[in-house]
Amino acid sequence: MLSEKIKNTINGIRHQFPTEQALLLPLLHEIQNDQGWVSRESMKDAAEFLNLPVSKVREVASFYTMYKLEPQGKVDVQICTNISCWLNGADKLVACASKKLGVHAGETTADGKFTLSQVECLAACGTAPAMMMNEDYYENLTEESLLKLLDQAKADLDSGKVVGKSTRKDGVWP
Amino acid sequence: MKYNNEHFEEVITPNVNKPGCESIEFYIQNENGYKALEKALKMKPAEVVDEVKKSNLRGRGGAGFPTGMKWSFMPANPVDANGNPKPKYLVCNADEGEPGTFKDRLIFTKTPHRMIEGMIIAGHAIGSNKGFIYIRGEWFKEARLMKKALDDAYAKGFLGKNILGSGFNYDLVIYLGAGAYICGEETALLNSLEGKRGEPRLKPPFPAQVGAYGMPSCVNNVETFAAVPYIIDKGWEKYAKMGTERSGGTRLLGVSGHVNKPGVYELPMNLSLLDVIEVAGGVKGGKLKAVIPGGASAPMLRADECGVLTDYDSLAKAGTMAGSGGVIVMNDTVNIVEATYTLLKFYEHESCGQCSQCREGSHWLARMFKRILDGGGTQDDLDYIAKICGNMAGQTICAFADAVTGPALSSVRKFRGEFDEMIMKGGLKGVGKEESISHKMVGAHV
Ligand SMILES: Cc1cc2nc3c(=O)[nH]c(=O)nc-3n(C[C@H](O)[C@H](O)[C@H](O)COP(=O)(O)O)c2cc1C
């Protein structure tokens, strides 16, 4: 079931678009945020809410890399390994995060807290190397600052705080 | 550095280092903000288009298409099959995803109102009452900043109904992508904006006929729009004079990689790449080896070719392109085969897969570069790389396939010796290097 909160958010922007289907990307973003992934169940809910065939929703959800078709860790650590970051030591960051978290890129820690990902250029090349944790950017990273950020994220998670969504306001799109 | 250009001044970024520069108050007080809109609304749409045409503003999204001309392609009074008027849409391409490019993000965060004002003026010029700002999905924060800027512009009456008493109505809406480089291609963007898979469309029909939601649409880059208020405010002549004969104004260059002071610099186009590197603090960690002058898709240049000027035509003459203004600098510690593989791996992942030449070609290019790195390459591979590229360029629905061949072909052509050596000595290990960790972990890419 889609939460009322999500329905309200999407209904709030309905008038801005000429078609229902235009609401699919925002809706999938909200589902991704709420659930941490986009399950088959959620796709059905989305299809029903927007009067679309489920196949259409699935076809769209699977096209975009930000919609995860499997459950993720609470914090998705996404390190850019494209050219400018690579030239500025992104490799070391991946190795460092991989060692710290005990997983390879593309994997989630056993406690379900962290997923480590390599991502493509984030348009932060002038402040390389860069990464995202969930929605937030972190730039000009060093191994030291990365380790600190990961420790902080873990501490925040353990104390029940939301990590990496510092600019999100619930109920408002985007 | 002295620019040797008496006409030059910063068009877009004069104040981006000042505190509070992103606010509407700052823009109005210190940058003559929304005065160009007032002026434009008193002009006829055709006069605005004409002004932009004469300014020689060329699109900053990568292709460098003349902006005024693009606007003039919009039909005047489109009607549907029943003779009812059709809406026209303006679309801002803020999908900034070309590796090495980060200038639009600066505009978004530091001077969003310049872009908004440019869009409203463009809307008036092409006779549109609604525009969409398509923002790459990762930019949650930037999208929220833009939303705030839009809210402020509405509150001050620069957006909405009867703007500044002119009778002109204009609305701007934000849309977020969801992580797909190809959505920067304008027709893929239009599909994505409709809530569909971001797959490029066959052209014709062009967006000016069938664009967003089937309506005539005009897509421009963030920086393109941000240049418009200046042109209207100061006049086309001033803008045109700063540039070259066929390309007006300044360019935002994002300089990254091995430079001491990476960042976005607004510069006149009569500087050479070497000058640009000097502006960005010079090469760090070694001597200059290669430069990619216009985002990952632009063919790379050797150090000895970097005396070339950075205007569109000079770069084209040098066999590369001005592209997206992302200048990626590499020093002599870089192995070109490896660096190019970093890019090819990206293209392999981002091809939308509609065209077999592109889908297969991107895959095989990445695999062949990897094989060379792993020590299994042969001289025949190098010929084969050229052959694959020949099959890709100009043969597909969109220009993505051409983009892939930029780094692939130029690396082999310009650094052939490095490929030969690696093939002879058995790959990276043979030349005394270790494999990149990020290259090892395949299947990990978002
Ligand atoms: C593969 C591909 C990716 C592109 N990515 C972008 C992009 O991220 N931003 C952008 O403004 N233009 C991008 N473009 C260019 C657009 O298709 C289009 O030409 C541009 O948005 C037009 O705006 P302009 O005339 O103001 O440059 C891309 C083109 C291709 C082929």
Ligand code: SF4
């Ligand atoms: S050229 Fe590549 S990216 Fe473009 S439409 Fe064809 S397969 Fe898709």
Ligand code: FES
């Ligand atoms: S290459 Fe990492 S942000 Fe652009």
